[in-house]
Amino acid sequence: AFNVPFMMMVVMVLVISVFIIYTSFRVITTEMLPVIGTFRSIGATKRMTDLVLLTESIAYGIVGGALGCILGIGVLKIMVNMMLIEADRAAGYTAAVQYDWTQMLAAFILAVALSVVSSIIPIIKVSRISVKDIVLNKIESIKKKKRFRLWLGLILLASVIIAPRTAPRSAAIPVDMLCLVFASISVTLLIPYITGGFIKLFEGIYTYVFGNEGILAAKNLRENKSVLNNISLLSMGISALLIINTISFSVSREVGNAYRTLDYDIEFWVPNLDRQKLMLTEKIDGVADAYGNYQVFGTELADGKDRISCIIGAEPNKFDDYFDIGIVGDKESLLRELGRDRNIIIANALKEKFGVDMGDSINLRTKRGDRPYRIIGFCETIMYNGQIAIVGDKYLKSDMELKYYNDMLVKTSKPPEVVKENIKKYFGSEDIYITTMDEMEKSNNESNKAMFSIFRIFSIMAMVIGVFGILNNFAISFMERKRSLAMFRSMGMSKGQTVKMIFIEALSGGIIGGAVGVFSGVVNISVVPYVMRAIDLPIPIHYSAVLMAVSLAGGAAVTMIASVSPALKSSRLNIIEAVKYE
Numbered sequence: 001a002f003n004v005p006f007m008m009m010v011v012m013v014l015v016i017s018v019f020i021i022y023t024s025f026r027v028i029t030t031e032m033l034p035v036i037g038t039f040r041s042i043g044a045t046k047r048m049t050d051l052v053l054l055t056e057s058i059a060y061g062i063v064g065g066a067l068g069c070i071l072g073i074g075v076l077k078i079m080v081n082m083m084l085i086e087a088d089r090a091a092g093y094t095a096a097v098q099y100d101w102t103q104m105l106a107a108f109i110l111a112v113a114l115s116v117v118s119s120i121i122p123i124i125k126v127s128r129i130s131v132k133d134i135v136l137n138k139i140e141s142i143k144k145k146k147r148f149r150l151w152l153g154l155i156l157l158a159s160v161i162i163a164p165r166t167a168p169r170s171a172a173i174p175v176d177m178l179c180l181v182f183a184s185i186s187v188t189l190l191i192p193y194i195t196g197g198f199i200k201l202f203e204g205i206y207t208y209v210f211g212n213e214g215i216l217a218a219k220n221l222r223e224n225k226s227v228l229n230n231i232s233l234l235s236m237g238i239s240a241l242l243i244i245n246t247i248s249f250s251v252s253r254e255v256g257n258a259y260r261t262l263d264y265d266i267e268f269w270v271p272n273l274d275r276q277k278l279m280l281t282e283k284i285d286g287v288a289d290a291y292g293n294y295q296v297f298g299t300e301l302a303d304g305k306d307r308i309s310c311i312i313g314a315e316p317n318k319f320d321d322y323f324d325i326g327i328v329g330d331k332e333s334l335l336r337e338l339g340r341d342r343n344i345i346i347a348n349a350l351k352e353k354f355g356v357d358m359g360d361s362i363n364l365r366t367k368r369g370d371r372p373y374r375i376i377g378f379c380e381t382i383m384y385n386g387q388i389a390i391v392g393d394k395y396l397k398s399d400m401e402l403k404y405y406n407d408m409l410v411k412t413s414k415p416p417e418v419v420k421e422n423i424k425k426y427f428g429s430e431d432i433y434i435t436t437m438d439e440m441e442k443s444n445n446e447s448n449k450a451m452f453s454i455f456r457i458f459s460i461m462a463m464v465i466g467v468f469g470i471l472n473n474f475a476i477s478f479m480e481r482k483r484s485l486a487m488f489r490s491m492g493m494s495k496g497q498t499v500k501m502i503f504i505e506a507l508s509g510g511i512i513g514g515a516v517g518v519f520s521g522v523v524n525i526s527v528v529p530y531v532m533r534a535i536d537l538p539i540p541i542h543y544s545a546v547l548m549a550v551s552l553a554g555g556a557a558v559t560m561i562a563s564v565s566p567a568l569k570s571s572r573l574n575i576i577e578a579v580k581y582e
């Protein structure tokens with residue numbers, strides 16, 4: 001279960017990495033055009049120049065793969081240390097990174113393959129430019145709208161919405177993973193059309209806000225490949241951050257809700273916890289009531305194909321006073337039914353997993369052989385990740401041959417910390433484990449925080465990689481637009497107006513990228529519940545308007561910062577040299 005979220009982030013980072021390498025090679029090939037033109041003009045063939053560029057991409061892959069393996073080990077060590085919470089360190093637990101040469105080799109080969117595959121398109125594009133066009137600097141190609149991109153984007157988007165909801169459980173994980181890739185591809189294909197809609201909106205607004213420079217900036221965004229690439233990279237990075245933060249926000253909220261369904265203050269265990277010790281516990285100062293809790297973990301079904309993570313033995317008259325785990329229907333009546341026969345209430349997650357309904361029987365593998373339990377109800381809970389069932393305590397005790405309670409649950413009439421110390425003193429001569437509900441919740445939150453901090457590292461890495469790609473695209477845009485910027489300057493545009501126009505373009509691209517990133521994130525997040533159910537973690541998703549607003553503002557901030565360099569370069573642009581550039 002822990003591997004699947006990692007794979008989700010790895011897939012997103014790989015997609016972004018391919019995009020970054022592609023844009024980086026566009027920068028390299030654009031800068032090398034004069035050299036390529038010189039080689040071609042003195043007799044070098046297209047095949048020879050292609051081979052040179054391909055060899056260069058392989059060299060980058062080798063160097064990047066070697067450095068990536070070394071740095072990756074360091075990052076893994078940091079991540080492993082982050083997994084240890086304060087309580088683990090206090091208990092003396094340690095964690096180590098384990099890897100072997102086959103994993104290192106696989107990562108190295110993947111790095112080389114990514115570098116080569118991602119560089120193929122820029123190499124092919126450069127190969128198609130004639131020597132004459134290179135010498136005359138006629139490298140700006142006319143972009144034609146390709147309607148198939150629109151239809152393909154819409155089809156992929158529709159598949160992302162439909163496939164996770166219709167895929168059989170056995171194929172859910174690969175289908176959902178594929179949908180995450182399709183979501184990124186579909187949004188990338190639709191970005192030119194989404195951008196076109198935003199530009200029409202901006203043209204109307206910028207007339208009154210930014211004047212002529214704003215109108216020019218909006219028009220410059222239209223069909224600008226570098227801007228579209230920036231929007232794609234921003235949307236992927238913001239989407240990754242939004243996914244992780246939304247899941248983290250949802251888990252924190254659901255964990256808080258789960259603890260509110262447990263209506264007791266202290267949980268403890270001592271050896272041989274039987275009914276006599278239950279009665280002794282009730283006499284301790286500050287204990288208002290106590291409940292002996294029977295639980296069995298990892299119970300197999302008779303067919304051996306599935307198991308139930310936790311079965312709770314409910315005492316019909318007191319269970320509802322300690323647990324409120326979302327039993328659907330008349331709780332009191334259903335709990336009484338548990339005490340009358342081998343009946344069972346299962347979580348909705350198990351209902352979906354086992355494909356069962358009311359009145360069906362589940363055969364449990366018990367210490368006394370296989371026993372059929374009739375399903376009389378369902379509950380909605382994330383306790384034990386929703387892999388939970390409730391049966392009558394006397395039947396669980398008999399079938400599983402339980403002599404002692406799993407633990408003792410205590411309600412207090414005094415502060416839980418005080419009662420905790422009283423219980424520890426009373427059972428001081430015995431090995432005791434005891435914790436308050438506040439301590440349990442804090443420990444659980446710390447564990448979740450540590451786990452999601454690791455995932456955030458992946459999403460931040462994706463965003464950092466995306467920022468480098470954005471810088472590449474701004475560099476490409478500046479090189480390709482030197483002549484047009486000089487033309488604006490020669491027609492009377494001042495340095496200040498040029499800088500203003502570039503910043504407005506960056507702001508506009510950032511707003512569009514942030515908006516598309518939020519949209520892409522929401523699309524990807526819509527797949528997450530199905531991924532979580534497939535790995536038996538049925539966590540409801542809660543969307544945060546604050547996270548979306550921060551993501552939108554972050555997109556604008558990233559592009560504004562990245563545009564500083566080209567803005568400064570444009571202000572120092574020599575008009576005459578730029579007009580006759582190369």
